[in-house]
Amino acid sequence: MSRAIAHAMLAACALLSACDWSDRKFAHVDVTGATYAREFALTDHTGQPRTLADFRGKVVLIFFGYTQCPDACPTALSEMRAVMDAIGHDDAARIQVLFVTVDPQRDTPELLSHYVPAFHPSFLGLYGDAATTARTAKSFNVFYERREGKTPTTYTIDHTAGSYVYDTFRRLRLFVRHGMGPASITTDVKTLLAER
Amino acid sequence: MHITFVRPLHLNAVASVIALSVAASVTPVAAQEVSGVWVRGTIKGQSATGAFMQIRSDRLLSLISAASPVAGVVELHEMAMQGGVMSMRAVPQIDVVPGKALELKPGGYHVMLMDLKQELKAGESVPISLRFRGADNTEKVVEIKAEVAPLTKPAAKH
Numbered sequence: 001m002s003r004a005i006a007h008a009m010l011a012a013c014a015l016l017s018a019c020d021w022s023d024r025k026f027a028h029v030d031v032t033g034a035t036y037a038r039e040f041a042l043t044d045h046t047g048q049p050r051t052l053a054d055f056r057g058k059v060v061l062i063f064f065g066y067t068q069c070p071d072a073c074p075t076a077l078s079e080m081r082a083v084m085d086a087i088g089h090d091d092a093a094r095i096q097v098l099f100v101t102v103d104p105q106r107d108t109p110e111l112l113s114h115y116v117p118a119f120h121p122s123f124l125g126l127y128g129d130a131a132t133t134a135r136t137a138k139s140f141n142v143f144y145e146r147r148e149g150k151t152p153t154t155y156t157i158d159h160t161a162g163s164y165v166y167d168t169f170r171r172l173r174l175f176v177r178h179g180m181g182p183a184s185i186t187t188d189v190k191t192l193l194a195e196r
Numbered sequence: 197m198h199i200t201f202v203r204p205l206h207l208n209a210v211a212s213v214i215a216l217s218v219a220a221s222v223t224p225v226a227a228q229e230v231s232g233v234w235v236r237g238t239i240k241g242q243s244a245t246g247a248f249m250q251i252r253s254d255r256l257l258s259l260i261s262a263a264s265p266v267a268g269v270v271e272l273h274e275m276a277m278q279g280g281v282m283s284m285r286a287v288p289q290i291d292v293v294p295g296k297a298l299e300l301k302p303g304g305y306h307v308m309l310m311d312l313k314q315e316l317k318a319g320e321s322v323p324i325s326l327r328f329r330g331a332d333n334t335e336k337v338v339e340i341k342a343e344v345a346p347l348t349k350p351a352a353k354h
Binding site: 118151156160 | 271
């Protein structure tokens with residue numbers, strides 16, 4: 001685009017207040033510059049310590065949940081699976097999906113190692129002890145609260161259902177609300193992958 | 197022009213769970229139909245999952261409880277999203293209004309199977325008893341079989 005045209009468009013935008021390019025870049029909520037959800041230090045389901053830095057060069061999607069959840073969690077993970085399938089093999093290798101458990105008591109590393117890769121072999125389950133989990137969730141603005149059930153093992157956990165998306169430079173960029181469907185996520189992930 | 201619709205195979209499963217109650221007395225009893233029953237498969241170590249279905253009835257009817265030999269605790273749950281937070285709550289009953297299918301589906305109601313006694317593998321089927329109460333306070337139990345879908349089944353049918 002020539003400088004003259006760019007200037008003309010900027011002038012047009014100044015006249016038309018409804019013109020907002022920032023809203024059009026992504027289908028999901030742009031949280032670029034947010035001060036939360038910056039970093040974590042957890043363990044993956046293979047036992048390896050993990051931080052965001054390990055996934056540099058990849059678009060990272062993080063979801064907090066628990067495996068005894070019959071609804072929101074498998075729905076979110078199957079959506080991410082659909083994103084991987086839609087985006088094509090080469091680009092899928094540049095995406096990392098992370099599932100952080102808010103239920104480390106029941107979600108053992110072994111259970112996570114079976115559950116999370118069932119959705120896609122590249123997906124990683126992350127866990128910490130109770131204190132680390134609480135601290136991580138807080139720093140990610142993720143709410144979770146245990147609700148007791150009829151027996152000691154049937155508690156459920158209310159939790160923030162939504163995913164954070166990071167660009168290839170480890171910067172938090174988007175928040176994806178629950179149940180938006182894979183198509184719009186795929187579009188936004190492609191946009192992030194295309195950034196230089 | 198005549199068009200013949202061939203019933204897809206999966207509908208046979210639906211047909212097998214249609215339960216019609218027989219009017220044993222002068223008072224007509226509600227007839228209900230339970231279809232599209234599925235339960236999300238589990239992997240070893242997972243102790244809970246959900247069952248989903250559609251229920252129709254020709255009279256007002258309430259689903260008041262459920263039971264299954266594969267689960268120690270079975271509850272009727274409602275999933276709700278409030279301010280981005282997902283919550284699940286046990287509900288005492290779910291009403292089936294005549295003329296309108298009650299849908300138990302991801303994002304809404306489900307039959308929650310907890311304290312699972314076994315892994316639920318895709319392709320298997322799980323027996324579930326649904327207990328209904330009519331407007332006249334009579335209760336009845338309907339036995340259904342839920343097909344186990346893969347753990348990874350997406351929420352919406354495509």
